[in-house]
Amino acid sequence: MRLTAAGLVFTVIATLPTLASAQKNYDEGASDGEIKLGQTMPYSGPVSAAGASGTASTAYFDALNKAGGINGRKVKLLTLDDAYSPPKTVEVTRKLVESDGVFLIYGSVGTPTNAAIQRYMNSKKVPQLFLATGASRFKDPKTSPWTLGLLPGYDTEARALARYVLKTVPEPKIAMLVQNDDLGKDFAAGFKAGLGDKAQSLIVSQQSFEVSDPTISSQVVTAKASGANVFFFAGTQKFGAMQIRTRHELGWKPLHVICSTSSGVEAVLKPAGFEAAEGVVSTAYVKDPTNPAVQNDEDVKQYLDWLKTNLPQRDAREGGLIVGYIASYLTAQVLKEAGDDLTRANVMKIATNLKNVRAPMLLPGIAFNTSPTNYAMIDQFQIQQFRNGAWTNVGDVISGE
Template sequence: MRNGILRLVTGTALAVALSVTSASAQKKYDTGASDAEIKVGQTVPFSGPASAYATIGKAQAAYIKMINDQGGVNGRKINLIQYDDAYSPPKAVEQVRKLVESDEVLLTFQIIGTPSNAAVQKYLNGKKVPQLFAATGASKFTDPKNFPWTLGFNPNYFSEGRIYGQYILKEYPNAKIGVLYQNDDLGKDYLNGIKAGLGDKAAKMIVAEASYEVSDPTIDSQILKIKDAGADLFFSASTPKQAAQAIKKIAELGWKPVHILDINATSVGAVMKPAGLEASKGVISVSYGKDPLDPTWKDDPGMKRYFDMMAKYYPDGDKDSSFNGYGYSTAQLLVHVLKQCGDDLTRENVLKQATNLKNVELDLALPGIKGNTTPDDYRVNKQLQMMKFNGERWELFGPILEDAGPTG
């Protein structure tokens, strides 16, 4: 009897020990993760020349507060640590080093802008810290071969440019194309992308190229050069200030080319209104997200969830702002990746989950647009839909377009 009890106690103790060992084995943590929390670091231009983007960081913080109030991710609260980088690369380097070395975050998330991301890319890759969903579409941020720890969120500029080239071939096969482009990674990616989309017809169809520096006070001379070259289709690979100047100058000249504008410069408030709503009528671009201003989505469940979040967690924010919709979407994707990690919260597994997205449908993504990544293709957004400005707002048209080619 005594031996039987002893065997029972020993067996039970062994089972408990194995159970504890098994549970411990299933939980894996790197710096920045524990049973209680997941530390995520971010720099945002809360001040400086790009402070208009500050609301993105505020919307992301609001979304994460909502998730934490709902119990967090797999029982863990997300500790989002945000610092101001003033849209200054040296400041971004200083703050990201602080996040990694002092705050000891598990990963960085949605650092905003090409300059700031470029400034910290080598450092984060050297430290093997995930640089998740960088807020830029420059090709260097979807380059798994050279920077395996970096993923951009925005549509790749080269891919977007290639979609425009393919669209032009189909709809305007005899066009004489003039290209205005910003003289940096953004503009050059677009220029090379549209050429790739036009293929062997690029050299004949593009009749003028004109670049500008961000510091240039106007782009009038570039517009005149393109018009004088005989262009009847104008592609503006620009950012808001110059995009608005181009629309305004074209209207003043009485020139009426087909006007294609890149996705970065489609803000109604920052581009179309300053340029003139009537002058902006007919401009063509692309989108991948639902516009809060578009009445099409007023009864959409995803849009309703977004509006509910804004009302409760960011009531001072502009619910109609596409920037806040963007903040909501990127935070939603971060939470998706962390959920997929389960109890394996190592940096390696964060990267694995982020680079193996399968048909992720975000609340504010256009119907039919899904996020997919692979270890060889880091582009989250490869699908876009054409849209045209009607003088008040953007209207979508045509099918969902996908660019599955190389990223440039």
């Protein structure tokens, strides 16, 4: 069965398990006519560029509702600004759960923000699904069975980047600059693990920064002064652009490796300047809709048509839009598969039994997989280098394990 609305085709994923009950069962936030969802987004604050994910989420369900909703039910999405501030996240999440009575929360952006409500959500047994973070703490079914991250593991990604460095640079001297939170710590730990026994001798500078810092220019200056020929950065978008621009202005030309969180063309590389960003290396798991090489790809054509119809004022280069699009797609398919058994436990059962699910915009060879004992949805990705204003694949899709 296919539902077409505003240029976007919503397709039931045949590989999802059939677990719906013939009898109608509802938890709070679900009824015969409506499913109420919630999410928190950094629409303001230091990583406001990532708020694009919430904009895409709203547009996705608006379009789906116009097409008839999910099994005849309309979706009401409440997406609230937390300014990337954990205390604010706690405040607005309590409102969503206790006052608004949402059925589940999905697609929320941020490692420290989602971490701040993780214990609360699990104590309430309210699903915290397809979060826009790759931190390892959101892939632990033993301690947080109601929490499921969407993005590839930060530590897994970093291990692959480290192996790329060892393969590419004969005698690497590495400077590291990481955000001082769970995101940065996961990337740092994974990168060191990828270097193996050589880590201590190869890393000549390691620094951190806070998301509240006005600038990180001094850290980049220090990294250059260390004599490093490899510069590894892990942080959010604002600082991603800042460190690329500063490194370029210093005339420093190491192998510049950046985490996928800071690889967005519109949010990071364009503000930094394409000339400054030329040659940086990162990873990807989704297609770049602005890359001329994929303009005839069916996923890309449908996505661009959807953007043109539903978000004509937004730029296709905004990576956050794709994250929101995919998270919304997965959430809609899980809810569809739940049928009339709209209980939180059933939704978690479906979400944690995904088998080779191909969502729109995933790169070839990459699929979503989960099990009740493994919440790592993606462990494969593509090494890429930014050349002439676009990301270019380097080698084949690889596993981060």
